[in-house]
Amino acid sequence: MLAGLLDSLYGGISIGAVLLIAALGLAIVFGLMGVINLAHGELMMLGAYTTFVVQNWFKSLGEPWFETYILFAIPIAFLVTALVGLILERGVIRFLYGRPLETLLATWGVSLILQQFVRSVNWVMVIGIALFCLLFFGALWVISRRADRERIRSWAIPIMVVLSLGIAFTIGKVLSETFELALTKPWFGTQGVDVTAPTWMRGGWLVELPEGSFQLSYVRLFIIGLTILCITGIYLFLQRSAWGLRIRAVTQNRSMSACLGIPTGKVDALTFAIGSGLAGVAGCAISLLGSVSPNTGQDYIVNTFMVVVVGGVGKLVGSIVAALAIGTMNYLIGSGILALLFQPIEPLFDLFTFFATTSMAKVMVFALIIIFLQIRPGGIFPQKGRSYEL
C-alpha cells in the first residue's frame, strides 16, 4: 500500500520532471514573446531522435564509449533543437509578432512538416534540401551585392524559389533513380525506434519498507537530476548573466527595453533557441523512458501546455509546482492508487476506479485544471502588475 503509493509518487515526479524541462522552454518563450509554439512537441521528438542517432554512433565506436553516450547526447540534442528553433524563429515567427493566434497556426504547420520529415527523411531529400538552400541563399547573396537590389528583389525572389526548387527536385529525382535504395531508404521510418540506456543506468535502487519494497529506477533518478540541473542552469542564466538580464527586461516591458538599447530581436532569437534547446533535452529524457516515434511529441505537448497555463507566465516557481502537480496527479489517478486509498468510502472508490487508466486520468486532471482555473484564473503565481488585462 505505502510502497505502491510511494512508487506512484516517484513515477509521477519523474514524469513531472520531463514535463518541467519541456514546459520551462515553452514558458520562457511565452512569457517573453507571447508566442505559443505548437511545434514544441516536435522539437522534443527531434531531441529524442538525436539521442537515437548519437547512441547508434557510439555503438559503432565500441563498448567503453557506449557507456558514456548519454552525456554527449544531451548537449548535442540541445544544440540541434536550438538550431532548429533558431531557424524557426528567424524564418517564420519573426514575421508574426503581435499576432499570437496566427503564430499558433504557423507553428502547427511547422510541426506537421517536422513530423512528416522525420518519417520520410532520406539521403536524397537531405541532398535536395541542401542544394535548394545553396542555390536560393546563394542567389539572395548575389542580389544583395547588386546596386539595384531594391528594384529587382520583388520579382527575383519568386523566380529564384521556383528555379532552385526545380533544380533541386530534378537532381534529387536523378539521384534516386541512379542509386535506387541506397539513397532513398528512409532513415527512421514510421516505426518507433528504441533507445537503450547504458548499462550503469539499468536497474534501480531497492528501498525496503516494513510492508514491501519498491524500486527507484536509476533512469528516473537520472531524469530528475537532469531536471534539477536544467532548472539551476536556467535560473543562473536568467539571474546572473547579462543576456539573462536583457531577457528579463524585455519580458517585463518590451518597448521600454528597446528604448534603452536592448536588441530585442536578438533577445527573441536567443530565447527561442534556448527554449527549443530545452525541448531537445526533454526529448533526450523521454527517449530513455520508452519507444520514440514521430508522434511522440503529441503525447506530451498538451500536458506541457497545461503546465504553462496552471503555472502562470513568467514565474519559474509556478512552472515547477504545476509540472510536478500535474505529473503526479496523472500518475496517481492513472495507476489506480487513489482508488485503493479511498477504498473505505464507496462513491469515491467507484469514481477513482472509473478514471484509473492512463487515458482516463487525463480526463480527470483536465477537469481539475478547469476547476482550479475558476479559483485562480491567472495560474498559481500570476504576474503582478497594474495592467487591466488578465
Place this chain on the structure above:
Amino acid sequence: MTSDSVIEIPGIDQRRKRRQSLLIEGGVVTLIALLLIIVFPLVLSDFRLSLLGRFLALAIAALAIDLIWGYTGLLSLGHGIFFALGGYALAMHLTLAPLEGDSLPEFMSLYGVDKLPWFWQPFDSFGFAVFAVIIVPAVVGGLFGYLVFRNRIRGVYFSILTQAATIVFFNFFNGQQKLFNGTNGLTNYQTLLGADVNATRTQFIFYTITILLLVVSYALCRWLTQGRFGYLLVAIRDDENRVRFSGYNPTGFKVLVFAISAGLAGIAGAMFTLQTGIVSPKAMDIAFSIEMVIWVAVGGRATLVGAILGALVVNFAKSILSENFAESWLFFQGGLFLLVVTVLPSGIVGWWRYSGYPVLLSLFGKRKEVITYPSLEEDPEVQREREEISH
C-alpha cells in the same frame, strides 16, 4: 435621441439599396444550391458527388469556425469535439434503430453489458436524436465557454484549453469500450426511419439535406453577423476591454456565440456521419480540429463565403493530392499553414477583395475610387463640397 437619429437612420435610398443587395445575394445562393442539387449529380461521378456531399457537410463546420474565429476572435482548436458529439448523437440513433425490443447493440453484448445504459435510451426516438445533434454540442460548448470566459481567459490560453479539451474527449470516447465501442466507433448503420441508409437514393437525399442545411446555416450566420450583434462580436474581437468599458458584458455574448457555433459543428458532424457511415474518436483528433481552422484561413476569415470555399478547396486538394502522393500531403498541409499565415493572411476571398478584383477592374480600364469612409462619402454635404472644389 436627436444625435441618434442623425447618425443611425439610413436614408430610404440606402435602405432600398441594402434590400436589393440582400435579394441579389439570396438569388445567388438559391442558384448555387439548385446547381448543386440538380446539375452536379448529372455531371459528376458517384464517387466525386459523395465526396462533394461530405465536404459540404464540413463546410458547415467551417462556417461555425468562421463565426467564432473570424468574427469573435476566439480561436477554437477543439471544434472536433462538437463535430463528433453531433455525429455520435445521430449514430446512436442509427445503431439503435434496427434493433427490436430489448436487444442491445452488438458491441455492447460483446463487452458484456446486459442493460442499455440510461443515456442511450432516449436515442431510440429519431426526434430526440435530431434534437440532441444540435443541443448536446451546444450545451457542452456553452458550459465549457462559460467556465472559461467567465474568468476572462482568452487568446492563446483559450486555444490551448480547447486543444486540451479535445485530447480529453478523445481519451474518454476512445477508452469507453462498453459505452461507445471505443476506437472503432459506431458504424454499420442499416436503416433510418425505415429507409435503407446505404441506398444511392437515400444518400442523394442526405446530400440534398446537407445542401439545404448549409444554406440555412449560412443564412443564420449572415443574420447573426449583421446588425448590432455582429458589430458587438467584431468589437469583442478587436478590443474586448473597450467593449467591457462601454458597459457590455462580453462573457454572455461569447458564451452564446460559442454555443451556436458548437451546435452548427454538431449538425456538420451528423451530416458527415450519415454520408460516411462511421463516427469514431478520430473526429476528435487534434489534427482534425486544427484542419477546420485552416479551411477558414485559406478561404478568408470573417467572410462566411470564404469559410465554405476554403473547406471545399482544401478538402478537394487533399483528396486529389493524397490519391497521388500519399506521403507528401502532410508537407503540403504544413506548407499551407505557413503560406496562409505569412503570405495570404486574409485568405482567398480577402485577396480577391483587396487585390484581385481591383487589379481586374484596372485591367479593363476602370479605376475604383478610393473610399476611406463610406458614410462620409455619401454625406450630401461632402458631395456638395466636392462638386464646388471640382468646379
